Amino acid sequence: MVIFGATGDLAKRKLFPALFSLYMNKLLPPAFRIIGVGRRPRTHEQFREAVRKSVDEFSRIKVADEASWQQFIKNFTYTVADVTNPSDYEGIKSLIEGFETEHGVEPCRLFYLAIAPDLFATVSHNLKAIGLGDTRGVKRLIIEKPIGNDFLSAKEIDEQIKQTFTEKEIYRIDHYLGKEMVQNINVIRFANNIFEPLWNHHHIACVQITASETVGVEERAAYYDRAGALRDMVQNHMLQMLMMVCMEPPSRLKTEAIHDEKIKVLRSLRRYSEEEVGAYVVRGQYQAGILNGKAVPAYRDEKNVDSASETETFVAAKLYVDNLRWAGVPFYIRTGKRMGAKATEIVIQFKEMPKNLYFNKNNDLGPNLLVITINPDEGIHMVLNAKKPGSDNQIMPIAMEFCNNCEQGTPEAYESLIHDAIVGDQTFFTHWEEVALAWEFIDPIRRAWDRNLHKLDFYESGTWGPASAHALLAEEGHHWWSVTKERQHRVVRATEVITT
Numbered sequence: 001m002v003i004f005g006a007t008g009d010l011a012k013r014k015l016f017p018a019l020f021s022l023y024m025n026k027l028l029p030p031a032f033r034i035i036g037v038g039r040r041p042r043t044h045e046q047f048r049e050a051v052r053k054s055v056d057e058f059s060r061i062k063v064a065d066e067a068s069w070q071q072f073i074k075n076f077t078y079t080v081a082d083v084t085n086p087s088d089y090e091g092i093k094s095l096i097e098g099f100e101t102e103h104g105v106e107p108c109r110l111f112y113l114a115i116a117p118d119l120f121a122t123v124s125h126n127l128k129a130i131g132l133g134d135t136r137g138v139k140r141l142i143i144e145k146p147i148g149n150d151f152l153s154a155k156e157i158d159e160q161i162k163q164t165f166t167e168k169e170i171y172r173i174d175h176y177l178g179k180e181m182v183q184n185i186n187v188i189r190f191a192n193n194i195f196e197p198l199w200n201h202h203h204i205a206c207v208q209i210t211a212s213e214t215v216g217v218e219e220r221a222a223y224y225d226r227a228g229a230l231r232d233m234v235q236n237h238m239l240q241m242l243m244m245v246c247m248e249p250p251s252r253l254k255t256e257a258i259h260d261e262k263i264k265v266l267r268s269l270r271r272y273s274e275e276e277v278g279a280y281v282v283r284g285q286y287q288a289g290i291l292n293g294k295a296v297p298a299y300r301d302e303k304n305v306d307s308a309s310e311t312e313t314f315v316a317a318k319l320y321v322d323n324l325r326w327a328g329v330p331f332y333i334r335t336g337k338r339m340g341a342k343a344t345e346i347v348i349q350f351k352e353m354p355k356n357l358y359f360n361k362n363n364d365l366g367p368n369l370l371v372i373t374i375n376p377d378e379g380i381h382m383v384l385n386a387k388k389p390g391s392d393n394q395i396m397p398i399a400m401e402f403c404n405n406c407e408q409g410t411p412e413a414y415e416s417l418i419h420d421a422i423v424g425d426q427t428f429f430t431h432w433e434e435v436a437l438a439w440e441f442i443d444p445i446r447r448a449w450d451r452n453l454h455k456l457d458f459y460e461s462g463t464w465g466p467a468s469a470h471a472l473l474a475e476e477g478h479h480w481w482s483v484t485k486e487r488q489h490r491v492v493r494a495t496e497v498i499t500t
């Protein structure tokens with residue numbers, strides 16, 4: 001595996017720890033080599049020390065003994081190369097071929113582009129020019145999101161990389177698809193007969209998908225201030241979770257069948273014109289506030305952010321999937337930085353009972369909820385109504401709960417995805433058509449905001465987004481649910497969370 005961008009943030013925080021965990025779980029091939037590439041000069045030793053630091057700091061599996069560490073790290077080498085310079089690929093080529101000859105193995109080459117998307121085409125082109133693009137054995141290209149910054153730029157990148165790699169050789173990472181509970185959505189839906197008959201507009205009132213973060217822009221302003229939350233999170237992760245919830249059962253558990261069903265969801269996703277965007281999509285930017293007892297600055301005061309930046313750090317939207325299954329069901333999505341808690345979760349809110357036999361002055365009969373918690377807690381819980389102990393007809397919500405990661409740690413998303421790329425399973429990678437359709441949905445929203453047709457709202461750090469994000473649901477008589485760990489036996493309204 002050649003990692004372009006081996007001196008960068010992604011390699012440090014995600015790729016090296018994932019590789020180490022795979023190694024410790026005996027999920028790497030018996031003979032492998034990791035070739036790190038970057039422009040910064042590094043000796044092999046310095047590179048290996050950087051990998052060790054990253055594993056110590058970020059890996060879920062820690063180094064337990066020096067002997068196994070040495071066995072692992074001896075497979076890492078580094079070479080300096082500027083990917084825009086074709087002659088710099090000579091060094092990479094000789095390291096690859098040297099390894100293959102030494103071990104007498106057929107080529108099985110994975111090129112991981114942990115670099116900016118505007119370099120994807122250059123690398124693919126240069127790999128082909130040096131003869132690394134047409135191997136006898138296996139070659140695969142692993143690329144990160146976001147691919148391009150709109151449909152046209154993504155298409156251009158795609159056409160260029162396809163001069164070297166076929167669709168079947170391109171592994172587009174959306175790390176949310178590597179998360180255990182995102183992969184579990186299909187199983188929960190298609191392996192439980194109690195859910196599938198209810199999974200439609202007859203029984204579901206609305207679906208809410210939240211991916212909230214407490215972190216701010218951190219060190220990534222150069223990228224983020226240009227991208228914003230719409231491109232950074234909605235175009236990929238949020239729409240991927242939506243597809244997993246909405247897709248029809250695939251004819252079989254094969255990559256193509258699953259991709260086909262996901263693509264159909266995006267084809268049914270209602271598109272908004274630039275003029276309509278204001279009625280369905282809210283954008284926000286964080287202001288200063290208090291998070292975990294600590295004062296945090298406004299987005300505009302963050303390092304390397306333009307002091308008049310209009311970049312959105314929060315998006316909420318009301319989406320519709322216009323097909324027979326989902327006609328009329330609102331899908332509310334929200335994602336943002338510097339929010340009240342780190343939580344990724346999906347709430348399926350079922351319709352109310354047709355008649356309330358338990359009507360009392362408290363009006364305490366709430367809807368049933370199925371909550372899929374993705375991060376940091378992994379699990380599912382169902383919120384049901386039960387009799388309040390000792391009362392006559394008072395009702396209280398109770399939760400039936402399964403925790404996926406309480407007893408033992410589960411693999412990190414990058415572990416699953418790197419492993420899938422090694423064994424050639426594209427199921428949890430994004431097909432080009434998903435990328436294209438997602439951009440076609442996103443582009444008018446972005447254009448409407450660039451034209452300032454709809455205003456940017458502000459929210460205090462540590463809260464749940466601007467008031468307009470709550471109004472979006474109130475119009476339909478809904479409100480955001482918050483069912484996080486601290487409140488697992490109590491269902492509270494998001495509005496209460498703000499005030500508590």
Ligand SMILES: NC(=O)C1=CN([C@@H]2O[C@H](COP(=O)(O)OP(=O)(O)OC[C@H]3O[C@@H](n4cnc5c(N)ncnc54)[C@H](OP(=O)(O)O)[C@@H]3O)[C@@H](O)[C@H]2O)C=CC1
Pocket residue numbers: 004005006007008009010011037038039040081082083084113114115116117144145146
């Ligand atoms: N960081 C994250 O959490 C996430 C990142 N991504 C995506 O991953 C990719 C990498 O992101 P990230 O690691 O954060 O970025 P960084 O800016 O931290 O790292 C960029 C890397 O690219 C290398 N690089 C840049 N230009 C060249 C060049 N001309 N020749 C060779 N190497 C070059 C740099 O190496 P050097 O300086 O040594 O040349 C560095 O290793 C991006 O596409 C990003 O969108 C996606 C999801 C999350």
Ligand SMILES: O=C1O[C@H](COP(=O)(O)O)[C@@H](O)[C@H](O)[C@H]1O
Pocket residue numbers: 211213232233344375
């Ligand atoms: O891709 C991205 O995801 C992270 C959030 O990922 P998570 O696994 O911690 O939920 C986000 O912080 C980042 O901006 C974005 O590029």
